[in-house]
Amino acid sequence: MDWEPLWLTFKLASITSIILFVLALPISYWLAFGRFKARGIVEALIGMPLVLPPSVIGFYLLLAFSPSYWFGHWMDQVLGLRLVFSFPGLVVASLIYSLPFMVYPIRAGLQAVPASLVDASYTLGKNKIETFFKILLPNSKPALLTAFILTFAHTVGEFGVVLMIGGNIPGVTKVASVAIYNEVEALNYPLANQYAMVLFAVTFVILLLVYSVNNRLLRVRKTN
């Protein structure tokens, strides 16, 4: 079995989850506590990947990334970054595609922290940023963990978007889900099964870990 597609899959999922985690913190805070008229629009846009077929998102990203259009052209000329059929392109697409899986749980976690804790922090002289890092984040740990793992698992499971903008270049964009598809097309079921089994097992173990850790966190909170 060629391990490269699996390695690519987990590399993509790790990079995506780490970047999204950092990006999602201010976005989630803003959605949880901000008072802006545009909030509804932003919420709807972030949620689009939840309901749209991946091929739709893939199609528009393909257009956007293509050097024939302004964004792709700009990326190519100014940053020297070719996003179509490249690994960086997969990362950018995954950031967009997995955004709601990171933002929604974190926002819910932040909102679940009692408002009086935030008020208490303000009356104790701490500003919004200090309060965010010292009070809000430590008290949303289960939500942060859930968001990170959901994003990771969802990126592992990506197929349509990856196929549309990444294609099938071994060692560059051929992730495990695409490899499985290729092997099935070639009627090579045993190899497809091997890839599928690894993905199945790893994903199951990750989710199992998350839920047991989260249950423990919640139980500790309740019993004390």
Add this chain to the structure above:
Amino acid sequence: MSEKQIEISLHHSLQTASGRLPMDISLYIPMGSRLAITGPSGAGKTTILRQIAGLSIPQAGKITVGDNCWLDTQNGISIPPQGRNIGFVFQDYALFPHLTVYENLSYGLRNGQDTKVVDMLLERIGLMELAGRKPDQLSGGQQQRVALARALVRKPVLLLLDEALSALDSAMRLSLQGLILELQREQGFTLIMVTHHLGEIFRMADRVVQLDHGQVVGQGSPAVCFTSQSLPRAALVLYGEVISSQVFPDHILVTALVDEQLRELEVPLDRQDELREGQAFTLTYEHSQALIQRIN
């Protein structure tokens, strides 16, 4: 008591279950005194405390504390809560669950402030041994002590209590009331407390403001405020609540909770209708005669 005072005037549109309600409040509070704010729920009590703390901002208003202006909506001044030098004790304690007792207190330290104040306050509230515990390993009374001590770490000029003792049983409430009074005498802060509990008002406040529907409907000393006529010679006014009454041929025996203790009072037959179960009253003594006055 210094001559300086806290002047508060707040105008705001309260959102209540029955629609919008204008709130208009003017308060003059001598520095170092103890004011209780009371009234039915929805009267605007908590809103006032939050606006004094800077946690919410009134549509119009002015707050000056001694020579400092905290709020002046006309001139666009609104100091955020971080800059107001207040302590706030919340009804739900609002202790940080992920921090220990010691960390909860030291969270409030100003930059460069001596950490000794944390030890001093822990000593004062008698929780030195539990400094390493998390809040959820403490009893309700202990949690409330921590919340009180935490609010005092920054040496505030103004301590705000939002029904802070309402969840405690009466023995615990009494002991905390005593502790707050002691700390107030030692540190000299001004106390503004929102409370429903009349016993607490009589014990702790030297002045009370009664609110209803966003307006001040009565103010003065507790004795004056809660009795239909003033009781000039009453040095001691106790607060009571009827638990049960038993009718005898020539009198009624009323069992009441008077200042957190059960007492039996003999009352003339004609007051049977007045002193029903749950009725609150004040009890004063004149020429060793007990005077019971109903509180409406």
